[in-house]
Amino acid sequence: MNQREFMDEHNHEHHHVQERGELRILSARAGADVAAEAPLAKHALDLAAVRGKLQARAGKQYWRTLEELAEDPHFTELLQREFPRQAPSEWDEGVDRRDFLKLMAASLAFAGLSGCGLPPRENIVPYVKQPEGLVLGKPLFFATVMPFGADAIGLLVESHEGRPTKIEGNPDHPSSLGGTNAFAQASVLDLYDPDRAQLTTNFGDMRSWSQFLDSAQAAAAAIKSTEGAGFRILTGTITSPLLAEEIQGLLKLYPKAKWHQWEPAVSDGGREGAKLAFGRYLNTVYRVEKADVILSLDSDFLAVGPGNVRYMKEFFRRRKLTGPDSEMNRLYVVEPTPTVTGATADHRLPLRASDVELFARALAAKLGLGGGASLPGAEKWIAAVAADLQKHRGSSLVVAGEQQGAEVHALAHAINAALGNSGVTVYQTEPVEAQPVNHLQSITELCADMDAGKVDTLIIFGTNPIYTAPHDFDFATKITKVRNTIRVSTHFDETAEYSQWHIAESHFLETWGDARAFDGTLSVIQPLIAPLYATHSAREVLAAFSDKPGVSDYDALRDRLKAANSGADFEKFWRKTLNDGVVANSAFTPVAGAAKFSADSLPPAKTIPADQLEFIFRPDPSIYDGRFANNGWLQELPKPVTKLVWDNAALVSSKTSEKLDLAHKAASRGGEHGQIYSPVVDVSLSNSKVTAAAWTLPGQADGVVVLPLGYGRTHAGYTGTNRGFNAYAVRVSSALFTATGGTLKKTDAEYSLACTQYHFNMEGRKILASGTLEEYKKNPNFAHEEDEQPDKSVSLYKPQDFPYAPDKPAWAMAIDLSSCNGCNACVVACQSENNIPVVGKDQVMRGREMHWIRIDRYYTHTPSETDGGHSGDPSEYSPALDNPETFFQPVPCQQCENAPCEQVCPVGATVHSSEGLNDMVYNRCIGTRYCSNNCPYKVRRFNFLRFQDWETPQFKLLRNPEVTVRSRGVMEKCTYCVQRISNVRIEAEKQNRAIRDGEIVTACESACPAEAIVFGDQNDPNSRVSKLKAQQRNYTILGELNARPRTTYLAAVRNPNPEMEKA
């Protein structure tokens, strides 16, 4: 079997290489070299270690352990966990994706089921429904939170017979208010990821937990003797008091021990900025809802960073228009590369990242905060913004970006203070992080100590230093000087490969714990399911080194809360906390003290010569810093602005692209809706080199090259390994987020990128209507100018032919384009709710992705193909593309009343329901694809091959039992979440009442943090959807086709500053 397995592995590499072309080979090799030296450098004598590493490098280590299992003395301990012997039979397979997953399936059968042996003894409390016995087929909802950086998103998790299947936002949680983002939506897939590490291993050899405890305690004794001199803990940002307490406990126990933190995608600017402004680390919270005018200094606060979901909700609540008399807030964005926040802006100024500081200084100067800085070229802009901010003293807000430096943050604080926004639209609290430190400094110290051989025991969790640490630290070499490294992670990743011990970490849906949200609110992480595998929490691992190991997370958590809430009836408090998902009023109170800081105190800003390229590092919109690399939903999620999937690319501006001749072109396969050939470029930066595919991005600041982080991973798992290029490879400590002095050289190689929407032009068609607030006030009917919508009464058919009986509901949807910023939460929510398969890069390049709801991205006011100018492809330079106005349009099935798809189906597999739904009957469909051809909106999706994975047991657990799992050869499409409609209808009928408005919430609607999507009954004049459709902004895409869609759109309205127009 080992033989077979090595062969397979080999085929696999080979497979990758062919599929990914030169780019992949290069980036892959880069990783491999480091890996190769490591084990040898390490104690040459320790042959076991070497073997362990070699095996480990091949990944899938649990297979090898299967072999060794036989000789393992502790085999007996596992035996009691029903170990099925048929697992190896899974080997008689080829090496394509599905077969690979079949292998994974076997490994679950082996280790996975072990979890089932041990049901959770702890009681968990369902949300809303009290668990007097679970009703089969009826999902329960549990409140929990997803820790993410310095934030925790409150969730309600839908559980079917004990299987978490769907993530919803928790309306009672301040960081969610009912909304979620793509990361949270996709997190449930991580739980069932077949590539997850499933065992405790030592040099790749399987070990039982008790074996680890023994060795940990042994180590603890040694550590104690040295007062922990050589004991180090490296983590990411931690907001969990419980975890922090555990660490503090260890530090108390071992005075000389140290705790280091490293969060790769977030700069220290925020912390240091606060220090500059307030003299100490503080946490900043925004009250976006209270702000009339917002200026973002390179901040993507609507998409990432603490509180993003809440900020999005608040922001867009201020942009809902009920009529021409309603008002909306105004957003200015200054940023180097287009983000969803920038795309939403009323005014967007593309600036190089380094110039953003100049901008801030100049603005501060304009507002009389000293420092006579100025930014030539943007003077008028700055003047207009300054004026607008002045005009809205106390109701304006300046937000600094997570990747910006301390100065920018300090200036932002100062400006907010000067404008009297402090305490109104923005306030400071005690840090949410358990222990705020300067991460760069922290990891620098650690590296120094490791290099000096001062570290002999190192526990790493919550961060993946081998992959993310600055390139110049050469973490990989230094870590080999540590005698004993304990890696705690969900996957056997890059860092695990360099560690003696690897502890498979539990998913947050499997463990008890707690976390603070962006505003300090404390929440309990409530497990939805017992650990699927032999996994453990980071806290348990830490505890193993303490004087009282083996305390369960549950007990530890309860003890902690008891201590914190003595007096009150604890059980009552406990139940309430679990039920609500938050510890009542635990949010931090604002701290007094305004920014005592003047721009004069700043050192002169460093500027980069205009002819130099500026390379900036940003977290990827889909997989963040790489932690989601193995999540298929996120990998296949079109990135909001570029619409690329499965890869990252070096993003360049149209001008730069033209200069360096980096134009890409659509392939004949898939073309605009799939495969794009893009030139491969060599990026040489900070004496390192990486090869990347170049992508021209309209709206990017000229001279800026964006290197998105998170790709090019070597040990992410099957889905995430060797995708894209590794930007960390050229990232050094001296230039963490903005680097210069690098070069971009075009090679003659070409690389295929998968892009789901290459063409951005509407070709003068009635697809996305947009206007300014002024226009709207002048002419509320602007969306219907030159409208070709035929009069509904004009028809060959008698209207009574198909009455949608007024006594029956007529389901309909209204999507407010003013509120959509393309954040993609709905897309993942839909995928999760409706069991939509992931098809892989190759199929996407053939134009076969399966998303039921897609988000189209259009640039307005650009010359179109029909007027002979532009071919509508972004790599063709046109001044209009230097800073185009960007709009997003979610497109689910339009549920047409005169559905063109129905008329042409030969077998009646798609027909209309009495409530006006365009139903798709899977088991009647024979797959002629005629309906898709005849669908003007192209929302139908076809199973060209068997895209669903039917074997992998994990995915069987993942699926929503209320939605058919479609097989090969049938058409599918958005159903308006018909299963949710039925559930509600059944309830209503049982109670013999009508369905209430808002009772049915589609997956996309509930996920949308911007409340852009509204679903309801258009026969009910008082329903929210009817009210929206009653607005004059309401229009239908391509109305002239008279398909009469039930899904209509409200024209996008932006609120530009009239002054600025003159500027």
Next chain:
Amino acid sequence: MEHHEPQLYGVMAEFETANQLLHAAEKVRDAGYKHMDAYAPFPVEGLTEALGLGRNKVALTTLLGGLCGGLGGFGFEYWVNVVSYPMNIAGRPLNSWPAFIPVTFELTVLGAALSAVFGMIAMNGLPRPHHPVFNIHRFARASTDRFFICIEATDPKFHLADTARFLEGLHPQHVTEVQDE
């Protein structure tokens, strides 16, 4: 045809050309014979009239077949869409008769064609593997280049000797008795 005593089927004369056959046929008809038939390697113009055969019923059969196909077709479509399983398809009326026409037409043609062909075959009494005329060896050329006329024994005017002599009078190649064994 079940086996029994060889019995006389008729007398047959063989001719070289279609015209000789035509003339012979007229004479035979004028001589008042009723039960007779002519055999030719291709349809000879005027032979039907010469033998005094009436009109045939193929056209009528075809018409009926066509009507059944057409009416049945439309009726079925109507029943399916309006009676059996009415469904809202693309907001079109249940009885979208214009959309039903193509199938109706095709079924009309199909019905007509089938009844034309099988009607013809049936009325010709085919398939019939054996027939007395096949007993005459020279008759094999009836499908290539010879023309035959046969007066059957069942004819009231039939008298072996006289009839044979009468046929001799038409200057055929041969005159032979056709036995039916």
Next chain:
Amino acid sequence: MSVAQPPINHPEIRRLEPVLAPGHTYETVTATISDVVIKRPLGLGWFAGFTLAFTFLMVLTVAVAWLIIKGVGIWGINVPIGWGFAIVNFVWWIGIGHAGTLISAILFLLNQKWRTSINRFAEAMTLFAVACAGIFPLIHTGRPWMAYYMFPYPSTMGIWPQFRSPLIWDVFAVSTYGTVSLLFWFVGLIPDLATLRDRAPHKWQQMIFGALAMGWRGSARHWHRYQSAYMLLAGLATPLVLSVHTVVSFDFSIAIVPGWHTTIFPPYFVAGAIYSGFAMVLTIAIPLRKAYGLEDFITMRHLENMAKVMLATGLIVAYGYFFEFFMAEYSGNKFDVFLVDQRLHGPYSPYYFALILCNILTPQLLWIQKVRRNIAALFVMSLIINTGMWLERFVIVVISLTRDFMPSAWGRYSATVWDYATFAGTLGLFTTLLFLFCRALPAIAMAEMRELVAHTSKDHD
């Protein structure tokens, strides 16, 4: 022939060269044609050709097997291009079939004597083409094993086919067309089968042909009904053949896709069908008459007439192309305007220009009699036109789909090796059947040839 008509040696017909070389008797025509079937041994050439054709047929079986195993995803289709080679090939093959019916039915009704010697294999060609075409609607579905849903049978689901869908019209049109063509062909064969029965040297041949001939004995009564039936069939086949390609064109014109949704389609599809059909008849007739020495029966006059028909239908097709543009510009519908613009400037414009070259420009050479009477030239021309007509269907089916209403969903299409294999495979099926046909059945209608002899020979007086 029941319809009275002037003998071929009538003064104004004499100027034309005869449709049958002089000096033939009943015996000679019959012998020449029937010997190919019952006497002549299988030559090396036949074996070589048959083997080649059969190899391609095997390619088809492999391609289809793999398709059933993996799914239609092995083809180049995607969203938005839901229909690719499969439908292109379907329309192309069906079109080819039309010439056969046209020759045997319409020319028969119009009393065109010259049709006699070509109608038999033209009808065979029709049948084989329909067979090839029929494969595609079945295998192009995502779940071919469920394709029977398209037939009206009482199912437990109580559901029936959706009769508003042009695909259902297709099912009925094509199956009716196949059936009627088969009947028409068989009826024509009955007397010839009798002839073969009577001339066959071997017992087994007599048995087979005897059974097929059903005891036909050429009785005057039989001939009488036979002629009525044949005439009626011809009368039914004529509207049928026109309806079939009309219905096929509905697959497109009923849909709302720009480039499909146009009223010119029915006539222009039918013309195109006949155009490609005659081209295919030439492609077959020219080698056939050479191989089996049938030059006396398929004379220069036949070839020239067919060339003229191609020229005429080609012009109708050209008119169709022109009107696509005219209607778009005239209606001003922005989608259609964009579409025709794409035809010329879009990513697929080379295909369009190739199509114009093959279907419109090259055939103009047929105005010249020298070309019409040059066998080699005609052969090449027929191949060019067949290619052109295939391209036409590609342009209509695929390219219209690449860029329709939503620019965000625009895409492109490129065929995979399996697309090509399937198409090549059907060519194999077609030729295999032809090879078998020309040795198993008389390639020319003997009875009708004898009739022709009767008319041409002197024995009238």
